[in-house]
Amino acid sequence: MLQISDLNVYYGESHILRDVDMHIPEGQMICLIGRNGVGKTTLLKTIMGLIKPRRGSVDFLDRPINHLSPDKRARMGIGYVPQGREVIPRLTVKENLIIGLEALDNPPKNQEIPEEIFELFPVLKTMLWRMGGDLSGGQQQQLAIARALMGKPKLLVLDEPTEGIQPSVILDIEAAIKKVVKATGISVLLVEQHLHFVRQADWYYAMQKGGIVASGATSELSQDVIQQFLAV
Amino acid sequence: MLIVQGLLEGLFNGLSIGAVLLVAALGLAIVFGLMGVINMAHGEFMMLGAYTTFIVQNVFKTFGSPWSETYIIFALPVAFLLTAGFGILLERGVIRYLYGRPLETLLATWGVSLILQQFVRSVNWVLAIAIVIFSALFFGGLWFIAKRADYDRIKTLVWTIMLPLSAAISGAIGFVLAQTFKLTVTKPWFGAQNVDVTAPAWLRGGVRVFGTFQIPYARLFIIILTAACMAGIYLFLQKSKWGLRIRSVTQNRTMSSCLGIPTQQVDSLTFALGSGLAGIAGCAISLLGSVGPNTGQNYVVDTFMVVVVGGVGKLAGSVVAAIAIGTVNYFVGSGTIALLVQPIKPLADFFTFFATASMAKVMVFFLIISFLQFRPGGIFPQKGRTVDA
Ligand SMILES: Nc1ncnc2c1ncn2[C@@H]1O[C@H](COP(=O)(O)OP(=O)(O)OP(=O)(O)O)[C@@H](O)[C@H]1O
Ligand SMILES: [Mg+2]
Numbered sequence: 001m002l003q004i005s006d007l008n009v010y011y012g013e014s015h016i017l018r019d020v021d022m023h024i025p026e027g028q029m030i031c032l033i034g035r036n037g038v039g040k041t042t043l044l045k046t047i048m049g050l051i052k053p054r055r056g057s058v059d060f061l062d063r064p065i066n067h068l069s070p071d072k073r074a075r076m077g078i079g080y081v082p083q084g085r086e087v088i089p090r091l092t093v094k095e096n097l098i099i100g101l102e103a104l105d106n107p108p109k110n111q112e113i114p115e116e117i118f119e120l121f122p123v124l125k126t127m128l129w130r131m132g133g134d135l136s137g138g139q140q141q142q143l144a145i146a147r148a149l150m151g152k153p154k155l156l157v158l159d160e161p162t163e164g165i166q167p168s169v170i171l172d173i174e175a176a177i178k179k180v181v182k183a184t185g186i187s188v189l190l191v192e193q194h195l196h197f198v199r200q201a202d203w204y205y206a207m208q209k210g211g212i213v214a215s216g217a218t219s220e221l222s223q224d225v226i227q228q229f230l231a232v
Numbered sequence: 233m234l235i236v237q238g239l240l241e242g243l244f245n246g247l248s249i250g251a252v253l254l255v256a257a258l259g260l261a262i263v264f265g266l267m268g269v270i271n272m273a274h275g276e277f278m279m280l281g282a283y284t285t286f287i288v289q290n291v292f293k294t295f296g297s298p299w300s301e302t303y304i305i306f307a308l309p310v311a312f313l314l315t316a317g318f319g320i321l322l323e324r325g326v327i328r329y330l331y332g333r334p335l336e337t338l339l340a341t342w343g344v345s346l347i348l349q350q351f352v353r354s355v356n357w358v359l360a361i362a363i364v365i366f367s368a369l370f371f372g373g374l375w376f377i378a379k380r381a382d383y384d385r386i387k388t389l390v391w392t393i394m395l396p397l398s399a400a401i402s403g404a405i406g407f408v409l410a411q412t413f414k415l416t417v418t419k420p421w422f423g424a425q426n427v428d429v430t431a432p433a434w435l436r437g438g439v440r441v442f443g444t445f446q447i448p449y450a451r452l453f454i455i456i457l458t459a460a461c462m463a464g465i466y467l468f469l470q471k472s473k474w475g476l477r478i479r480s481v482t483q484n485r486t487m488s489s490c491l492g493i494p495t496q497q498v499d500s501l502t503f504a505l506g507s508g509l510a511g512i513a514g515c516a517i518s519l520l521g522s523v524g525p526n527t528g529q530n531y532v533v534d535t536f537m538v539v540v541v542g543g544v545g546k547l548a549g550s551v552v553a554a555i556a557i558g559t560v561n562y563f564v565g566s567g568t569i570a571l572l573v574q575p576i577k578p579l580a581d582f583f584t585f586f587a588t589a590s591m592a593k594v595m596v597f598f599l600i601i602s603f604l605q606f607r608p609g610g611i612f613p614q615k616g617r618t619v620d621a
Contacts, residue, residue: 048490074492086487088480099480103492151492 001026001187002047002155007056009039009046009210016042018211020056024155029181029188031198031218033229034207040191041083043207044159047189048080049073060155074103079153083160083191085144089133093124096132096147103151117146120176138169145173149180155187156180162194170194193230235572241445242568246559248451251458254554255516256531257538258461259509261550265539266482267502269327270334272341274535275528276348277318277507281311281514282523283352286427301432304515308457311511319507323500331499345532349525353424357417362406369398426524435519450519457516461509465547468505478502482545541600543610552611557596565592 002024009017016039024030034040045051047058049070058065065073074080088096094113101107118125121142127135135143141161148156158177162170174197181188192198199218206214206229214225256278263271285307292303322344330337373394377383383390410418431450438448469475480488481498489495517527538557542549563569567587573579586595607613 050486050490070486070489071492071494074490080490082487082490086484086490088483088487090483091476091479095476095480098476099488099491099493102477147491 001061002189003057003059004043004047005057005059007043007046007053007058009042009051009053011042016210017046017053018209020207020210020212022205022212024187024189026187027181027185028203029190029201031190031192031201031204032207033192033198033204035229038207039210040207041159042210044080044082044157044189044191047073047157048078071102074151075105077103077152077154079103079148079151079156081141081144081148081156081158081161083163085137085140087132087135087140087143087147089131091132092129093132093135093143094128096143097124097150100147100150103153113150117149120149120179121146121172138165141165142169142173142176145176152184153186155189157189159191160193161190162192162197170197174200195226195230198230237443237445238568238571240441242563242566243559244441244447245566246562247555248447248455248558249562250555250558251451251455252513252517252520253534253538253558254551255454255458255461256510256513257535257550257554258458258465258547259506259513260535261506261539261542261547262465262509263503263506264536265545265547265550266478267499267506268334268544269331269503270338270341271322271327271506272338272532273322273345273348273528274507274510275530275532276345277315277510277528278514278517278531279352279523279525279528280318280348281315281511282429282518282527283422283427283514284311284314284511285515285518286422286429286523289429301434304432304435304519308512308515311515312508313511315511315514316504316508319504319510320500322507323503327503328496328499345528349528352422352525354420355422356420358406358410361409361417362402365405366398366402369401370394373398422525424525426522428522429518431519454516454519457512461512462547462551465505465509474498474501537597537600541603541610543612546610546612549610549612557600560599561592561596564595565589 002022004020004022007017007020008015020043022030022032022043032040032043042051046053049065049068049072053066060073060076060078063076065076068076088099091099097113097117098111101111113128123139124143124146127139132140132143145158145161156177161173161177165173177188177190178200180186188201190197190201192201198204199221201218204215204218204221204225205212206225208229214229216225259277260271260274263269263274285304288307288310289300289303292299292306322341326340326344327337330340374390377386377390377394380386435449435453438446439452440446467475469479477488477493477498478501480491480493481495482502485495488498513531514523514527517523517531534557538550538554541557542551542553564583564586565588567584570580570583570587573583586592604610
């Protein structure tokens, strides 16, 4: 579904990603782990098209997408939940969700929020008319995920969805993601520090200094790897 | 009694000056306030709107009444569409390469404003026909060739051949036309002099309120027009699909594009909307006096003032600022304040000194500068660059 080959990314002259190869098969949940500042967010931004790689390619649905702008990638079916949520602050929660429909080719005429969204994230239902920027961090995170799901993505890209969020809400978010994957069979690329959540994935990639240094099935995630790559 | 009448008169006149300022500033509130683009050619877009009104008036005159009395109704949408079109050209052709570089944008759009001023001075049939032929040849040709698969490879070659070729052909045709038909085609359409738009009969005169004080219909028309534009913009931004996209992009461009919003189209549309509103403003000011190539320059500073004083990005702020500036301007300029403080001799002398149109402006600028010292963010300051209608 998503194939990354020989990816090299720079910020100015500093070399951030080095020869990254990654494969995300259809219907699988892949987790990317690594310590702070190794380049996880940079990789996701390159997948979205926010940063242009100097070398290497990103293919989605067997098509090279290197030259496509972020909005075209979103329309192809990549749903992005960035680190820091990026909820649009002066739009209401409902408007934030409706913006999520932009990724669809034929958005429904009536701009109603489907019930499934509220089943996944019940808190949102009661605050449709609040400004997105007035929500708490945890609520904003749920809104950001719900917004990405509104566009019915084929690949959901999540950047540290549990960062700075209380344990009970982390479990809610985890459960919601699992439910979506089960119901729709979409692929997920997850950047995560939280071990419990990492274990939900099928496969992990571990990153160090901008390169992939280990990968394997999460069921075989050893204490060693956990010690080395997760800030636990 | 006299004082009450003076006050009321002042308030209404201030409101009507404010309405003119506001209608002129609305487009800028969108282009500068929402997009953060400093468009020095905004005044020239107003000037184009005013000239469009002039043309529409002349065309409708030939139809006889009742058309010659209703031209203004038709001039409004025509001016809106024409300047919106110019706006799209400017955005696609120049400004989009300069986003995030205010200094370059300022210089480039200033250049465009000079070009537009000279354009209305010297436009004639030869120039118009040459431009049309050039565009047809060059852009038509490009469009045709761009369909070829190997376009990217031969792009430079195509440009180096097509550009001089189209220019030469259109230049030659223009030259031949000028030689054959002489003055009939080389006479400028408008020339450097001002042109006059005569308000239709139903906009001349005014309603008498009391005593000698009357409200001119033309002013009333502008106030209503401004209110209608405000309501239109508000509804468009708050209720329409594109309005939501515009609000989203102005608040968080990166995330908006990651969600699938075509940000380039949104930019063009926002710019077109702001420019179109300048066209409508041009229509309105053509009712107040003659218009010339420099008309735009008289307004552009004032409109920037309105947007800055109101608070960049706040449409409501622009409304308050426009009315406040208009009112102060009138009260000082007409000598009403001087009249009010007559008992206190030195104060009265002071205000009498400022009681001319140009001195009033000096005073208003001074007040604005001092105001911005205390509130640099304007009347309604805001955090970040967001839109709030
Ligand atoms: N805009 C930028 N300009 C220059 N350097 C940057 C920029 N953004 C990130 N970097 C650098 O790139 C490196 C990788 O950053 P990135 O955000 O991808 O890390 P990360 O793995 O997501 O870290 P975290 O776990 O803290 O989110 C860091 O060293 C960072 O300092
Ligand atoms: Mg990160």
